[in-house]
Amino acid sequence: MKNKLRLMLPGLRPISRDHGIALVCAHVGRKAVRASAPERLVFTKQMDDFCQTSIRPNLEDEQWILSPLIGDAMLRAEFHQRHRTIRELSLQLRTVETDESPSLGLIARVANALDDYVRWEENTLFPRIAEGIANTDSKRLCKLTSDMEATRQRPTQLMHHSISQH
Secondary structure: OHHHHHHOOHHHHHHHHHHHHHHHHHHHHHHHHHOOHHHHHHHHHHHHHHHHHHHHHHHHHHHHHHHHHOOOHHHHHHHHHHHHHHHHHHHHHHOOOOOOOOOHHHHHHHHHHHHHHHHHHHHHHHHHHHHHOOHHHHHHHHHHHHHHHHOOOOHHHHOOOOOOOO
C-alpha cells in the first residue's frame, strides 16, 4: 500500500487516506456478523458512527471533487451508483432501533459495499482518472484535496509523533 500511495497522483492521496476508515468499518461489520447479539449491537453502533461521522462526509467530498474528473460516462454512473448504495445502506443501518439487533444480511451488505467500493476506487477509478487528467486539472485536484485534508481528523492524526504516518 505504501508504494502504491507514492505512485498515485498526489491529488488523490488524501482521498485514498480516507479509505482507511471505510475499511475499518467493513472489518467491524465482519466482526459483527460473527458476534453474539449483544456484541453485535456495539459493533453496529460503531459502524453507524463511522458511517455518519466519516464515510458519508467523505463520499460528499468525493462527489464534488472527483465526479468532474471522470471522463467516461459509464464509469461516472458506476461511481454515483456505488455512492448511492453506500448512502442507502448506511441510512438503513441508522434506522435500526438502538436496542434492536440489525439483520446479519444488512451488516454484511454494508461491510461488503464499503470494502468493494474502496478496492474499486483504488484499482479502477483512480488509475482511470490519473490516465485522463490534464495538468491544470491535476493542480486543481491537489488544491481541492489539500483544502479537504486540512479539515480531516483521522485516528492516525491523534497518534504519538514518534509513530510514522507515511
